[in-house]
Amino acid sequence: MDLGLKGRTALVTAASRGFGLATARLLAQEGCKVALCARGEQELAAAAAEVGAAGEEVWGGCGGRVRYRAVDVRDGAALADFAAEVERELGPIDLLLVNAGGPPAGGFDDLSPADWEAGYRLTVESAVGLCRLALPGMMARGFGRIVAVTSVAVLQPVDNLLLSNVLRPAVQGLVKSLSDHAAPRGVTVNAVAPGFHATSAVERLITAKIAATGCSREEVIAGWTGSIPAGRLGEAEELAALIVFLMSARAGYITGQCVVADGGWVRGAF
Numbered sequence: 644m645d646l647g648l649k650g651r652t653a654l655v656t657a658a659s660r661g662f663g664l665a666t667a668r669l670l671a672q673e674g675c676k677v678a679l680c681a682r683g684e685q686e687l688a689a690a691a692a693e694v695g696a697a698g699e700e701v702w703g704g705c706g707g708r709v710r711y712r713a714v715d716v717r718d719g720a721a722l723a724d725f726a727a728e729v730e731r732e733l734g735p736i737d738l739l740l741v742n743a744g745g746p747p748a749g750g751f752d753d754l755s756p757a758d759w760e761a762g763y764r765l766t767v768e769s770a771v772g773l774c775r776l777a778l779p780g781m782m783a784r785g786f787g788r789i790v791a792v793t794s795v796a797v798l799q800p801v802d803n804l805l806l807s808n809v810l811r812p813a814v815q816g817l818v819k820s821l822s823d824h825a826a827p828r829g830v831t832v833n834a835v836a837p838g839f840h841a842t843s844a845v846e847r848l849i850t851a852k853i854a855a856t857g858c859s860r861e862e863v864i865a866g867w868t869g870s871i872p873a874g875r876l877g878e879a880e881e882l883a884a885l886i887v888f889l890m891s892a893r894a895g896y897i898t899g900q901c902v903v904a905d906g907g908w909v910r911g912a913f
């Protein structure tokens with residue numbers, strides 16, 4: 644199936660590893676020009692080289708088709724500056740992956756007012772800021788795809804991830820509201836809600852759980868997979884494939900959705 648993505652320009656945030664990197668790599672394989680950001684420059688540079696190599700088969704050389712810059716998504720001015728460079732060097736942003744590191748773990752008694760504010764800035768404010776940068780141009784040009792990475796926490800609270808349980812639904816509210824606004828202009832806005840996937844984010848949860856419970860790594864993972872009908876963690880590439888489909892020309896009639904990829908973990912029927 645031709646996804647109709649060749650030549651599109653994509654901005655993928657939080658892209659030096661995990662879901663962001665897997666998505667950037669797949670977009671490059673589909674012939675997109677890809678811009679990546681994350682905070683750590685060295686890891687990001689390696690990721691950008693990998694993404695460029697992934698696009699080589701389509702383009703016969705990656706020169707000029709990948710851009711990267713160390714940017715913290717909480718820094719609105721730096722993001723705006725990078726987005727302007729991307730539009731100058733690669734072309735108008737057609738595809739946007741709204742992604743960031745997850746807010747820290749913790750329950751109600753663990754979180755200070757400063758934690759709540761920082762969580763809001765990381766998860767909600769950065770998503771609003773990214774949409775403000777990309778959506779007007781997409782609507783003016785009559786095509787665009789925005790996909791936000793949220794979490795199954797949108798549908799079912801996850802133990803000890805209170806910030807995520809509270810703040811991710813706000814991003815879903817943004818997605819649904821913007822989708823109404825954007826649909827008449829050929830722009831779709833969706834969210835993907837991953838369950839437990841084998842990325843460094845989950846590695847950090849495993850380490851924290853080992854420290855808190857004294858359980859072994861295998862016991863911690865088995866504690867999760869026991870409640871996942873698929874019986875395993877997901878792979879970043881599996882979520883990336885879903886994201887890239889939602890960004891494709893083929894997915895033009897899908898908007899305002901929260902698409903869950905969790906191996907069956909969420910217990911609700913809808």
Ligand SMILES: NC(=O)c1ccc[n+]([C@@H]2O[C@H](COP(=O)([O-])OP(=O)(O)OC[C@H]3O[C@@H](n4cnc5c(N)ncnc54)[C@H](OP(=O)(O)O)[C@@H]3O)[C@@H](O)[C@H]2O)c1
Binds near residue numbers: 716743840
């Ligand atoms: N993996 C899962 O099972 C799972 C499930 C549900 C939801 N999620 C959520 O999905 C998102 C991505 O998760 P992942 O598993 O791909 O995580 P990951 O493997 O830890 O990768 C996170 C990426 O985000 C970047 N990043 C972190 N904070 C950033 C910031 N402030 N500004 C710019 N870049 C930043 C990291 O690079 P730097 O550190 O260098 O900035 C890295 O490239 C997170 O919000 C996570 O909570 C993950």
